[in-house]
Amino acid sequence: MVFNFHHLKVDYPNGDKWTKADFDFLQLKQIFNHWQTGLNGQGWGALFWCNHDQPRVVSRLGNDQQYRIESAKMLAASVHLMQGTPYIYQGEEIGMTNPGFTDMSQYRDVESLNMYQLMVEQGDTSHDDMMAILRQKSRDNSRTPMQWNDSKHAGFTQGTPWIGVAENYPQINAEAAVEDEQSVFYFYKELIALRKQLAVITDGSYIDLFPDHSQVHGYLRESEDAMLLCLNNYYGEETRAVLPEQFDGLVSRVVLSNYGVVGEVELLGEVVLRPYETLVLLVEKS
Numbered sequence: 229m230v231f232n233f234h235h236l237k238v239d240y241p242n243g244d245k246w247t248k249a250d251f252d253f254l255q256l257k258q259i260f261n262h263w264q265t266g267l268n269g270q271g272w273g274a275l276f277w278c279n280h281d282q283p284r285v286v287s288r289l290g291n292d293q294q295y296r297i298e299s300a301k302m303l304a305a306s307v308h309l310m311q312g313t314p315y316i317y318q319g320e321e322i323g324m325t326n327p328g329f330t331d332m333s334q335y336r337d338v339e340s341l342n343m344y345q346l347m348v349e350q351g352d353t354s355h356d357d358m359m360a361i362l363r364q365k366s367r368d369n370s371r372t373p374m375q376w377n378d379s380k381h382a383g384f385t386q387g388t389p390w391i392g393v394a395e396n397y398p399q400i401n402a403e404a405a406v407e408d409e410q411s412v413f414y415f416y417k418e419l420i421a422l423r424k425q426l427a428v429i430t431d432g433s434y435i436d437l438f439p440d441h442s443q444v445h446g447y448l449r450e451s452e453d454a455m456l457l458c459l460n461n462y463y464g465e466e467t468r469a470v471l472p473e474q475f476d477g478l479v480s481r482v483v484l485s486n487y488g489v490v491g492e493v494e495l496l497g498e499v500v501l502r503p504y505e506t507l508v509l510l511v512e513k514s
Contacts, residue, residue, distance in 0.1 A: 231274045246343055246365060248360050253442065253443075264311060264434035272311075273312040274313055275310055275314040277289075279370070280371060281367050282367075283370060288364070294464070296325065297486075298487070300320075301504075302461065304412070306458070308423070316416065321412060322401065327392065329366075334392055335362065335368050337368040339367060344358055347361075373393050375394065427454075428455070428456045432454070433450050438469055444467060454512050455511040455513070457511070459508070460501075462504070464503045466501065466502050475495040476495065476497065480509035483509070486506050487502060
């Protein structure tokens with residue numbers, strides 16, 4: 229199985245990790261397309277956003293405030309419905325965010341501590357600018373304790389954790405997620421179930437339908453029996469995407485949505501996607 233990390237460097241302008249920057253969306257799609265088409269029928273890849281060295285994806289590529297739930301679900305669908313084996317990093321399934329540390333005393337990661345010394349104490353980066361960079365790029369963003377419930381230290385320990393818990397743990401925790409049927413947690417369960425139900429997710433080819441669209445990661449998974457249309461809006465504004473003519477007039481069935489869309493959808497020309505919306509449509513071939 230191939231693990232590649234290229235898609236986790238799309239917010240490194242000119243290869244520089246230690247710069248606060250937006251991610252390059254078109255580059256992200258190019259990387260997805262490269263690996264999906266290159267491995268199809270030749271190998272097998274790992275599908276993931278997060279690990280112990282990467283910031284929380286909902287903070288990194290989504291919106292961890294107004295659209296935390298919507299963007300966490302969209303990002304999950306966008307990567308999990310490609311070909312490969314999906315991996316879920318602890319806390320990702322409940323939409324955990326970067327902790328937003330405000331003081332250097334809160335950091336433990338040696339890389340972060342060293343870069344502060346190099347860039348601020350020995351360099352010309354201001355303290356405030358470096359704190360903003362660390363809040364976006366530090367490895368400690370993904371190393372805070374798992375948020376189990378709203379008790380002290382998020383229920384992680386009755387002692388003192390080696391690093392502080394994110395302050396939003398009373399609202400974002402596993403217990404609350406399990407109690408809310410519309411939570412990110414249950415969306416991940418839907419994704420896992422869907423992969424087991426639809427062979428096209430495992431076996432189908434991958435075609436990037438909108439490589440130049442500035443907001444939509446939309447791709448087609450296709451097998452002999454089915455077409456799966458995966459549409460994902462990566463931004464907080466409504467957008468439109470014109471579908472290729474091959475879809476005109478086809479009747480599809482909604483198999484996944486983070487906005488509660490259900491039933492059948494006739495494909496007519498274009499699709500409108502709300503902020504951070506994901507819409508997954510199945511067309512079964514007769």
